Amino acid sequence: MSKDLTQSGSAGSPLTSELFHAEVYKPTQGRIVRQLTALAIFVIVGLGSWRLYGFLPTMMSNGVVARSIAGVLLAAGLWFGFRLVNWPRFADFLIAVEAEMNKVTWPSKDELIRAAIVVIFTIFFLAVTLFSFDVLWQFIFNALGVTS
Incomplete structure (x- = not known):
C-alpha cells in the first residue's frame, strides 16, 4: 500500500x-x-x-x-x-x-482440451498402477500368511 x-x-x-x-x-x-x-x-x-x-x-x-x-x-x-x-x-x-x-495469458480451447486429456490419462494410469500394486501386495501377503 x-x-x-x-x-x-x-x-x-x-x-x-x-x-x-x-x-x-x-x-x-x-x-x-x-x-x-x-x-x-x-x-x-x-x-x-x-x-x-x-x-x-x-x-x-x-x-x-x-x-x-x-x-x-x-x-x-x-x-x-x-x-x-x-x-x-x-x-x-x-x-x-x-x-x-x-x-494472465489464458489457454486456447485446443490447448485446454489437450491438457485435460493428459491430466485424465495420467490420473487413470496412476489409479490402475496403484490398484495393481495393491492386488500384488495383497497376493504376496496372503501367500506368506500375513493376512488371512
Whole structure:
C-alpha cells in the first residue's frame, strides 16, 4: 500500500467507520471482481438466513419473531457485504486482483482440451498402477500368511 494512501486516511480507515457510508468507492475500477465477490457474499448470507429461518420456528413458538430475526440478519448481512466490497482496503485489493487477472495469458480451447486429456490419462494410469500394486501386495501377503 502506498504511503500517501495511508496518510490521507481513505485506504487506512477501519471497516467499522465505513459501514455507515453509502457511497461506492472507485465505482469504475474492478467492477467484475467486486460484483462477483459481492454476489458470493450475498449468496452465503442468503443461504445462512434461509437456514436460520428454517431452524428458528422449531425453537420459537412465534413464527413472526423468527421471520423478523431472519429478515433483519439477512438485511444486515447484505448491507455488510455491500459495504465490504466498497471498503477502500478491500476494494483496492479486488481492483488489483482484476488488474492481475487481465494480465494472465489464458489457454486456447485446443490447448485446454489437450491438457485435460493428459491430466485424465495420467490420473487413470496412476489409479490402475496403484490398484495393481495393491492386488500384488495383497497376493504376496496372503501367500506368506500375513493376512488371512
